[in-house]
Amino acid sequence: MPAIFDWARPDNVQPEPITVDIWRELPEEFCRLVEIVNGDAVRCESPTRAHQKAVRRLLAMFEAAAKEYMSEDPSACLDTNHDFDVVLWEIPRATIRRPDIALFDVPSEVRPMPARHLKIAVEVISPSHVKTDRLEKMSEYAAAGIPWYWLVSITDTDVSSIETYALDHGVGHYRLARILKPGTAFAVELPIRISLDWDQLTDLVL
Numbered sequence: 001m002p003a004i005f006d007w008a009r010p011d012n013v014q015p016e017p018i019t020v021d022i023w024r025e026l027p028e029e030f031c032r033l034v035e036i037v038n039g040d041a042v043r044c045e046s047p048t049r050a051h052q053k054a055v056r057r058l059l060a061m062f063e064a065a066a067k068e069y070m071s072e073d074p075s076a077c078l079d080t081n082h083d084f085d086v087v088l089w090e091i092p093r094a095t096i097r098r099p100d101i102a103l104f105d106v107p108s109e110v111r112p113m114p115a116r117h118l119k120i121a122v123e124v125i126s127p128s129h130v131k132t133d134r135l136e137k138m139s140e141y142a143a144a145g146i147p148w149y150w151l152v153s154i155t156d157t158d159v160s161s162i163e164t165y166a167l168d169h170g171v172g173h174y175r176l177a178r179i180l181k182p183g184t185a186f187a188v189e190l191p192i193r194i195s196l197d198w199d200q201l202t203d204l205v206l
Contacts, residue, residue: 020087020094024111031085037136039093050154051124053204055082055100057197058122058152058159062103065194077106078119078192085112086121088144095140100124100152103192115144119191122150138165142173148191149174159201164188 017039023031034041047055059082066078080103088095096112101122107113121141123133133151141149151163161181165174178185182198 017093020090020096020112023085023094023096035098036094036096038095044098045126045129047124047126050157050204051100051126054124054152054154054159054201057200057204058124059101061194061196061200062101062120065192066103069192079104079106086115086118087112088115088140097137097140101150115141115146118146120148120150121146122152124152124154138174142167145169148177154204157203157205158182159198159204162196166190 018026018036018041019039023036032044034043036042059080062080066080070076070078080101082101083098084102085096085098086102088097099118099121101120102118103120104113104117105119107117121137123137125133138149138151145167147167149165149167151165152159153161153163159182161179163179164177166177167173168175177190178188180188180196182202186196186198188194188196
């Protein structure tokens with residue numbers, strides 16, 4: 001058995017690159033603490049209360065949008081989730097990220113979920129991980145072919161803006177589509193219509 005199975009504890013040093021097959025066998029409590037970037041485990045930051053509230057409330061809006069879309073198109077099969085494993089690529093070394101929210105085609109039960117199923121990946125920007133969310137994850141999600149990427153900014157206890165990016169397949173990176181702000185935008189039409197209730201995105205922490 002590879003030594004990495006004994007290693008999978010936060011206080012240990014990684015002895016070998018993590019593959020997708022190894023990831024599937026690692027303890028779930030360990031996997032929740034890290035993402036995998038080119039085979040290396042990277043510890044995830046513990047989210048703030050405002051971050052967690054924003055994720056939960058946006059997720060509810062995504063779920064309502066998916067349900068409405070499927071009621072109009074019975075052939076569609078969409079779902080949403082938050083903070084779950086998505087494999088962006090396996091070769092030459094695996095990269096597995098945990099988007100804050102994702103909208104995806106419902107696949108068979110595969111862990112981690114292949115990125116090809118995702119329609120939107122959403123990250124709520126963490127103050128200490130701005131570079132990761134704005135540069136590293138944006139580049140990685142584009143390379144994995146995820147069509148849409150949303151960046152959610154929080155100021156104090158409110159969501160202050162949502163940047164939506166569309167993948168330009170010709171050049172392989174995202175282009176800014178719209179910047180949504182309270183009072184200026186209440187719905188996004190692509191890839192499906194998502195209604196935004198800005199009242200639910202304020203006073204995240206009382």
